[in-house]
Amino acid sequence: MSEAPAGNPPVCPGPPATQHGPTRFRVPRGAVDTHAHVIGTPDEFVSGRSYTPPPAPAANYIAMLDSTGMTYGVLTQVSVHGTDNRLMVETLRAYPQRLRGIAVIAPDCPEKERIALKNSGVVGLRMNVLYAGGGLDLGQIETYGAICREMGWHLQFLLDARDLVTLGPRLAKLPVPFLVDHMGHFPTSAGVDHPGFKVLLSLVRDGAWVRLSGAYRDTVDGFPYRDTIPFARALTEAAPDRCVWGSDWPHVANWHVMPGVGDLLDLLADWVPDDKLRDRILADNPQRLFGFPAAG
Numbered sequence: 001m002s003e004a005p006a007g008n009p010p011v012c013p014g015p016p017a018t019q020h021g022p023t024r025f026r027v028p029r030g031a032v033d034t035h036a037h038v039i040g041t042p043d044e045f046v047s048g049r050s051y052t053p054p055p056a057p058a059a060n061y062i063a064m065l066d067s068t069g070m071t072y073g074v075l076t077q078v079s080v081h082g083t084d085n086r087l088m089v090e091t092l093r094a095y096p097q098r099l100r101g102i103a104v105i106a107p108d109c110p111e112k113e114r115i116a117l118k119n120s121g122v123v124g125l126r127m128n129v130l131y132a133g134g135g136l137d138l139g140q141i142e143t144y145g146a147i148c149r150e151m152g153w154h155l156q157f158l159l160d161a162r163d164l165v166t167l168g169p170r171l172a173k174l175p176v177p178f179l180v181d182h183m184g185h186f187p188t189s190a191g192v193d194h195p196g197f198k199v200l201l202s203l204v205r206d207g208a209w210v211r212l213s214g215a216y217r218d219t220v221d222g223f224p225y226r227d228t229i230p231f232a233r234a235l236t237e238a239a240p241d242r243c244v245w246g247s248d249w250p251h252v253a254n255w256h257v258m259p260g261v262g263d264l265l266d267l268l269a270d271w272v273p274d275d276k277l278r279d280r281i282l283a284d285n286p287q288r289l290f291g292f293p294a295a296g
Contacts, residue, residue: 103117
């Protein structure tokens with residue numbers, strides 16, 4: 001798993017300047033990159049952040065989608081912008097047919113603001129408890145679940161799956177669909193038999209969604225992240241209709257090998273060897289969750 005160098009908050013590198021698609025399979029029409037960020041300039045960042053990333057403008061993200069064969073994209077509010085969703089919303093409005101968004105809001109966010117977010121293309125909320133910035137904590141799970149139910153949204157969690165041993169029962173009671181990010185942001189050294197990973201498998205069997213992503217966050221062996229394969233395959237077997245894939249572009253808070261999106265897509269060929277199932281994970285499943293039209 002990536003560890004930050006000394007410094008507060010440490011500066012992290014940017015993604016490769018050029019991108020390419022996978023070499024091991026053809027990306028299906030209608031494919032969705034379900035997890036990426038647009039990032040502004042340091043003067044717009046919250047002070048209590050965990051890292052300092054370089055800017056990642058909308059044009060660069062759209063160019064990445066085009067270069068890798070992805071039809072649609074989902075932007076997730078990045079922690080360094082806290083609950084200020086303006087840059088993400090501006091990008092959603094610029095590409096309304098192609099992008100959707102996952103916002104981060106305060107629990108007392110006014111209804112007028114929530115409606116404006118929905119009208120801009122926001123389809124869910126995120127609770128990120130691993131990186132400072134949003135001021136969120138897991139004590140507010142039920143509050144955010146109620147907000148999502150009212151707005152017709154789903155809820156996403158960036159957490160460590162080892163914590164699901166205690167959190168799992170609360171998540172299971174949520175009144176809305178929910179998704180666990182980066183395969184549980186779970187170190188592969190803990191093993192597929194870890195109680196937390198077993199709870200994750202149980203949750204997805206019972207209806208939760210999971211994002212096959214973040215290999216460089218979960219690995220202990222490093223690039224090309226082959227130690228993540230058993231975890232991805234176990235999750236895919238548990239919930240073939242509720243797995244989605246995300247690039248995690250521009251790969252913030254990663255200080256080791258900076259992968260290209262094509263590298264991560266090629267890894268998906270190992271995670272999901274079956275072509276038809278991989279196409280479902282890339283296109284059919286995320287189109288359903290994020291509200292994209294099928295691209296025939």
